[in-house]
Amino acid sequence: MSDLDDFRASVKAWLQDNCPVSQRQPITREEQVWGGRNMSFPSADAKLWFERMRDKGWTVPEWPCELGGGGLNEREAKILKEEMKALGCRTPLYDLGIWMLGPAVLEYGSEDQRRQHIPKIARGEVRWCQGYSEPGAGSDLASLQTRAEDCGDHFLVNGSKIWTTNADKADWIFCLVRTDPDAKKQEGISFLLIDMDQPGVTAKPIPLISGDSEFCQTFFDDVKVPKSNLIGELNKGWSVAKSLLKHERKLMAEIGGDTPGPSFSPVQAALKYVGLDAEGKLKDRGLREQLVAHEMRFRALGLTHFRSFEERMHGNTDNSIPLIMKYVGTEETKRKEEVLMAILGNRALGWDDPEFSDDELLSNRGWLFSKALSIAGGTSEVQLNIIAKRVLGLPV
Amino acid sequence: MPLVLNEEQRLLKDTAKDFLNKTVPVEALRQLRDSKDALGYKAEHWQNMSELGWASMIIPEAYDGLDFSFLGLGAVLEESGRTLAASPLFASVVLGASAIIIGGNETQKATLLPQIASGNLRFALALDESAHHNPDDINCTATATETGYKLNGSKTFVLDGHSADQLIVVARSQPQGSGRDGLSLFIVDASTAGIERKRHYMLDSRNAASIQFNDVHVSREALLGDAGHGWSILDNVLDRGRICLAAEMLGGALECFERTVSYLKERDQFGVKIGTFQALQHRAAIMFTELELAKSVVLDGLSAIDENRTDLAQLASLAKARLNDVFELVTNEAVQMHGGIGVTDELDIGLFLKRSRVANQIFGNSSFHRDRYASLCGY
Known part of the structure; x- marks a missing residue:
């Protein structure tokens, strides 16, 4: 048995011993555990599971042990993920700090900044949100206007950020701000961490077509931010942001699997809502064709994720797969939601009506939610621009 | 499931690329087309490919093969797709050798596989009978005789069928069977009496044959696998x-x-x-x-x-x-x-x-x- 096989066996045993049975069921949105000052748990088991994973460092398996992480390498982390999936273990902690800010602080932060922020993310003590887009700076992010003025020992921040997911519930926000208004677009931008629990910071939820309002607009009016909250060099925030966007896009490419939605797969739904004929084929042949086209693409996508991982493990640095996954993953998730809606027929159309089952009600919410996937984190069109220029080398 | 090639497979791919670019570039296909070449590929190229080990790649070592892997053969085929290289590799090795490896008895393997591996014996699969691929809709018949079987029917779109030495023929040996039941496979020498082959020139400058079987007598030993269980x-x-x-x-x-x-x-x-x-x-x-x-x-x-x-x-x-x-x-x-x-x-x-x-x-x-x-x- 190889070391990795040993590791897999020990991970499996530990999970079986430590993951409460109630934490091995599919998760609903209400049951997700988010960190922060006002952290709460939907159940005692969820708390226990979180604490055990936290103490093991497995809320952030690949981060250094001394900063609260698990110290695993990429292969080990993948094994942990696979074993958790096999057992149905829930993600013990959700936070943008884990997925996005943490990796950027580990890469660009000073030693002090790492010690200040990383352990708190690992332990779920701070809930983070992201301040990138502005009302006037969406796809053209580099035209952002939120100003951070140098006032000696601190910056004075004024402006507003939009699509700040869960900003009304977050403790801190990581922001792109303009520190040099005279420099060329990308060159006068800095990456700043801002404590939201202070005067001048307000977050207002924006109602969405899905009925949710997790996206906010966040306003900054004469907000004082210590200089020590600057990550990376002054006016060099664009490179931090780009590195962080990579993490966001990777997350978005995978989000289809982690988004709370109906408990049935499209195939299960088709068997239930469409049914088979005497030949064992779905009665609606047009729907069958749509469904199988999606299923085949989805499988190809899964294999491509896996191939990308293998390429990395083999040290192939010339791996352009990550650059395509945001586009392909989100577009396919949208297609899946369309297929699911079509399969449910009029049972997918209820809104806030108890005559419909939870799964049925979730199906159109999920469909509406999916529309944001190919917009947030860089639109599909921006992603195609990136592929055309960076991968194919097409001229500007 | 390895989704990346190992060192050996990458090397094989590079070698294939070099060889194809130098010896069988797209221009080679144009020459075959413009000269209405009777064979449909260059014998010399097939000889070269066989020497490079392509014909023996998936054949077990016990039968003079390299027993390399399909990942390796796939890498070669991918490269051959880049230059549109015409050769019996697909029909004879991928289809012919596979059929014998999967379904053949010891005698068939021992006599046929080494010859495929050397590139000297070429196979083709005679399957389709209509305008579309319907592998279980077979009307060709194999009627039992005292010494073996008698084949009747017609096949179409047989890749490299006009130049193959041996044919693998899919026929219905149990007339009462339908669909997948009652099909049998036969290894038939292409020169057997009663076989009429017609070569067709195709859109892609390659070839496919129509083959007519008129009371073609084959021995019991020609059966590949069990009678009626060819599917x-x-x-x-x-x-x-x-x-x-x-x-x-x-x-x-x-x-x-x-x-x-x-x-x-x-x-x-x-x-x-x-x-x-x-x-x-x-x-x-x-x-x-x-x-x-x-x-x-x-x-x-x-x-x-x-x-x-x-x-x-x-x-x-x-x-x-x-x-x-x-x-x-x-x-x-x-x-x-x-x-x-x-x-x-x-x-x-x-x-x-x-x-x-x-x-x-x-x-x-x-x-x-x-x-x-x-x-x-x-x-």
């Missing part, structure tokens, strides 16, 4: 064929795409390179994403053969359907993006377009494979 062998052979063909198609699609991207960087219109136009950039980027997905399904399909996986049939339909669609998309876009020159015979792009449509029809078009995949998945 499981055939199904497995076809899946190997579908995946290997998908590998070749991937090579063709990649080559066509790369040539197109180069053209976008070269061609000036309105005072700028046409590659600056977003209308073209996005379409090129979408093709790139499709090709990356295509690479994954081909590699996993080849691995599924090597690992004898139970989901082989699903992977075969996944690979063939995807590559049918991607090769069609890329060749259509390539012609369009080249503009006027794209529809000239002088440019090679048209040859890829033609190959894509022929490859599309071999062993199932996309709707065949989507239907099959859905059925395999229980809906």
